[in-house]
Amino acid sequence: MGVSHWLLASVLFLPLSVTAQGCSVSNSNPSVPENNNPGYVVTTISVEPGFTVIIDPSSPDGNYFTIQGSELQLNRSVDYETDTVLLVTLTCEKSAVESYSLPIIVTIINLNDNSPVFKETSLTRVIAEDTKVNATIVAREDVSASDADLDIIYYKLDSTVQNTSDYFAIKGVNNPEIYLLKALNYDKFNFTTLLLYAMDNTEGMNVIIHTATATVNIIIEQADTRPPWFLPCTFIDTDRSICISSTYTGRVNMSEMSTEPLTLEPGPIYAIDPDYILNEKIVYSIVGGNADNVFSVDADTGNLTMNRVAASPNSYLLQVMATQVNNKQKYSIANVEIQVINKSDHAPYFESRIYAGTVSVGLDPRSFVFQAGDSSSPLMIAALDDDFPNKLNPNIEYYIRNNTNFIATKDGLILTNVMLHSPETAIMEAVAKDTVSLQEGSTVVTVEITAAKAETSTSDKIYTAQDMGILGGILAALLLIALVFLGVMIYKQYGKTVKFLINKKFSKDFPGSYDNQAYRQDEHPDLSANKQESTEYVNVTKIQQPSLFLTPSSEQEIHGLPQTSPASTIISDQKVEEEEEEEEEKVEEDTKHEKEVKSILKTDRNEGDPGYKAVWFKTDVDPSGENVEVINDNADYDDDSDQDLRENEKEEEDYKDDHHRDPGMFLASDSSSFQAAVNMSTRDDSDA
Ligand SMILES: *[C@@H]1O[C@H](CO)[C@@H](O)[C@H](O)[C@H]1NC(C)=O
Ligand SMILES: *[C@@H]1O[C@H](CO)[C@@H](O)[C@H](O)[C@H]1NC(C)=O
Ligand SMILES: *[C@@H]1O[C@H](CO)[C@@H](O)[C@H](O)[C@H]1NC(C)=O
Ligand SMILES: *[C@@H]1O[C@H](CO)[C@@H](O)[C@H](O)[C@H]1NC(C)=O
Ligand SMILES: *[C@@H]1O[C@H](CO)[C@@H](O)[C@H](O)[C@H]1NC(C)=O
Ligand SMILES: *[C@@H]1O[C@H](CO)[C@@H](O)[C@H](O)[C@H]1NC(C)=O
Ligand SMILES: *[C@@H]1O[C@H](CO)[C@@H](O)[C@H](O)[C@H]1NC(C)=O
Ligand SMILES: *[C@@H]1O[C@H](CO)[C@@H](O)[C@H](O)[C@H]1NC(C)=O
Numbered sequence: 001m002g003v004s005h006w007l008l009a010s011v012l013f014l015p016l017s018v019t020a021q022g023c024s025v026s027n028s029n030p031s032v033p034e035n036n037n038p039g040y041v042v043t044t045i046s047v048e049p050g051f052t053v054i055i056d057p058s059s060p061d062g063n064y065f066t067i068q069g070s071e072l073q074l075n076r077s078v079d080y081e082t083d084t085v086l087l088v089t090l091t092c093e094k095s096a097v098e099s100y101s102l103p104i105i106v107t108i109i110n111l112n113d114n115s116p117v118f119k120e121t122s123l124t125r126v127i128a129e130d131t132k133v134n135a136t137i138v139a140r141e142d143v144s145a146s147d148a149d150l151d152i153i154y155y156k157l158d159s160t161v162q163n164t165s166d167y168f169a170i171k172g173v174n175n176p177e178i179y180l181l182k183a184l185n186y187d188k189f190n191f192t193t194l195l196l197y198a199m200d201n202t203e204g205m206n207v208i209i210h211t212a213t214a215t216v217n218i219i220i221e222q223a224d225t226r227p228p229w230f231l232p233c234t235f236i237d238t239d240r241s242i243c244i245s246s247t248y249t250g251r252v253n254m255s256e257m258s259t260e261p262l263t264l265e266p267g268p269i270y271a272i273d274p275d276y277i278l279n280e281k282i283v284y285s286i287v288g289g290n291a292d293n294v295f296s297v298d299a300d301t302g303n304l305t306m307n308r309v310a311a312s313p314n315s316y317l318l319q320v321m322a323t324q325v326n327n328k329q330k331y332s333i334a335n336v337e338i339q340v341i342n343k344s345d346h347a348p349y350f351e352s353r354i355y356a357g358t359v360s361v362g363l364d365p366r367s368f369v370f371q372a373g374d375s376s377s378p379l380m381i382a383a384l385d386d387d388f389p390n391k392l393n394p395n396i397e398y399y400i401r402n403n404t405n406f407i408a409t410k411d412g413l414i415l416t417n418v419m420l421h422s423p424e425t426a427i428m429e430a431v432a433k434d435t436v437s438l439q440e441g442s443t444v445v446t447v448e449i450t451a452a453k454a455e456t457s458t459s460d461k462i463y464t465a466q467d468m469g470i471l472g473g474i475l476a477a478l479l480l481i482a483l484v485f486l487g488v489m490i491y492k493q494y495g496k497t498v499k500f501l502i503n504k505k506f507s508k509d510f511p512g513s514y515d516n517q518a519y520r521q522d523e524h525p526d527l528s529a530n531k532q533e534s535t536e537y538v539n540v541t542k543i544q545q546p547s548l549f550l551t552p553s554s555e556q557e558i559h560g561l562p563q564t565s566p567a568s569t570i571i572s573d574q575k576v577e578e579e580e581e582e583e584e585e586k587v588e589e590d591t592k593h594e595k596e597v598k599s600i601l602k603t604d605r606n607e608g609d610p611g612y613k614a615v616w617f618k619t620d621v622d623p624s625g626e627n628v629e630v631i632n633d634n635a636d637y638d639d640d641s642d643q644d645l646r647e648n649e650k651e652e653e654d655y656k657d658d659h660h661r662d663p664g665m666f667l668a669s670d671s672s673s674f675q676a677a678v679n680m681s682t683r684d685d686s687d688a
Contacts, residue, residue: 023092271322344437383432
């Protein structure tokens with residue numbers, strides 16, 4: 001190429017030229033940014049007197065330049081994208097004979113002055129609803145932009161036209177391939193527009209960014225993604241993509257063949273293809289529960305008919321399957337419950353065609369409506385049924401059909417449903433429904449709503465709730481005293497038996513309690529018939545130190561116990577605390593009502609008093625005394641213990657119930673029969 005030969009020549013002459021006398025330039029290799037203004041000074045020229053300088057007309061890019069005084073200027077704007085370098089030669093001459101060349105190479109500096117360019121600024125893709133996640137939606141080459149400045153291009157996907165940012169993304173900031181992030185749902189959107197931006201710079205301070213935009217339209221086509229839905233159905237997800245039907249119910253008469261398709265609730269068996277654009281054909285079949293093949297379902301309509309009579313009163317729970325003909329793996333199953341009922345030839349009816357009631361305004365909801373003219377009897381409606389010998393159908397329930405201010409109980413009592421405010425006459429229809437045959441009969445109820453009678457209501461309120469409370473308290477106290485007295489009498493009379501019974505009860509109710517086997521054995525050797533039960537709850541303490549308070553016979557028995565039995569004695573700490581509190585309360589009551597009964601709950605030990613029985617709480621006493629046993633509340637227990645624990649809790653509940661119900665019984669027992677709850681230090685008097 002000519003230019004390069006010229007360049008080579010000028011480079012060879014360069015040292016000579018620059019140093020030549022007469023003409024010189026300040027910079028023979030200047031750089032000029034592109035897009036310069038015309039008149040841009042490339043370099044300055046010094047010319048000795050007698051010399052002249054001109055632009056060599058044969059220099060390749062000479063027409064870009066002009067000499068203005070001592071300056072070499074560019075007389076037009078240059079574009080890096082057109083010329084990356086300009087070559088100009090200055091000719092310096094003194095006379096026609098003495099002349100030489102001064103070559104100048106002007107390098108053009110590239111500036112970011114071009115926007116990226118998309119091949120297509122608008123493109124459309126049609127994709128199936130069941131396109132796989134991560135699948136490419138638009139290939140990289142289709143959405144890559146080019147940039148004349150050869151800048152690195154940064155891409156950004158914008159899905160704000162419709163907010164589908166969850167669904168589409170580009171692979172990377174420099175890779176504009178669009179792919180699917182999340183499974184599509186045709187019902188959410190069947191069309192979306194994405195905007196793809198190409199930028200030639202990253203964002204930052206004082207940077208020039210040129211941006212190009214491409215519009216990507218995505219059309220979604222419905223795919224056969226969902227199995228049939230039985231209708232009616234309820235969506236169970238916010239996406240509305242799963243719809244679950246409830247059980248269809250129907251009834252047939254015992255030993256009677258229905259020739260018509262059965263009528264079902266909430267509607268006929270009916271399934272649709274939720275992929276409604278495709279709307280694939282669906283067929284029905286019974287796949288389970290059809291004992292003796294009593295029922296059959298029409299494959300096309302879903303109508304349920306009978307093949308033979310139902311001979312037993314048992315209900316049928318049929319499973320009906322709806323399957324897409326094009327793909328049998330797309331199916332759903334619905335339950336159909338068919339009750340077999342006694343044939344009901346008669347509907348319920350009211351003997352009285354009209355009922356009249358009265359109620360006053362201002363009463364709380366659920367107040368009785370009383371019979372008109374008899375304000376002491378609640379208004380009650382009753383229907384008869386001739387299918388029953390005594391005309392009383394136990395399956396009848398009542399309701400009010402057209403007045404929400406009143407309700408009927410299942411038994412036929414009419415109650416208010418709201419607080420009534422204005423006196424008027426309410427007329428309503430009351431219905432008796434046979435809940436088995438679903439037959440109904442109705443009657444009219446008129447209720448006279450009367451203004452409240454101020455006098456009677458104030459006279460009614462002579463006794464306030466407080467008065468009643470005080471009266472109740474006094475009565476309760478009297479009852480308690482009577483029961484205490486009775487208890488004392490019973491104890492005096494049947495002391496031993498009662499003591500034993502209480503012992504037994506407590507040992508059962510308080511499996512964790514200290515249970516003196518020896519005591520029981522001695523006193524009633526032949527009465528502990530239920531040995532299995534009583535030994536089950538033997539305390540850990542006894543097993544650890546039986547010699548302290550066991551007779552040889554009971555000791556033997558205890559050694560024969562299975563090792564797992566101590567587990568049954570463990571009760572949670574909290575339970576114990578509750579019990580402790582309760583015991584304390586009880587003991588206070590004891591001392592109040594019966595002075596002779598000493599408290600068994602002590603915080604100090606009374607060694608000097610033989611025959612004295614006491615119970616310490618573990619936390620209150622140093623368990624160093626020989627006679628003091630501490631039940632370890634950290635005892636390990638095995639797998640059975642959980643269950644035992646639950647049983648214990650339950651039994652404890654029972655105990656509490658008894659305990660409150662029967663205080664006299666409780667007080668009748670003396671302190672020796674009082675079996676403390678677990679996790680206490682116990683001290684027995686048998687060795688004292
Ligand atoms: C630039 O200079 C050349 C000659 O050197 C001339 O032909 C051209 O018209 C000039 N252009 C402008 C814009 O002055
Ligand atoms: C999609 O691609 C990502 C990254 O490669 C991967 O972690 C993810 O499991 C893929 N998801 C599916 C559904 O293939
Ligand atoms: C688009 O939806 C996503 C999640 O669905 C949400 O986080 C985001 O804020 C939404 N953006 C706009 C602009 O609504
Ligand atoms: C797409 O959805 C719109 C409503 O979101 C609906 O009007 C339109 O008919 C649907 N197009 C097709 C082809 O189903
Ligand atoms: C059952 O018997 C009643 C009373 O005769 C009749 O109305 C009803 O239609 C019968 N039910 C069926 C399913 O045949
Ligand atoms: C029987 O099927 C037809 C056609 O689908 C339907 O219109 C009709 O309601 C069905 N009858 C019953 C009792 O389900
Ligand atoms: C159906 O009738 C029979 C005899 O008539 C009776 O023994 C049975 O209890 C009835 N069943 C029901 C559910 O009412
Ligand atoms: C309820 O129905 C009865 C009888 O059908 C009618 O007389 C009465 O006006 C109705 N009451 C209301 C509140 O609609």
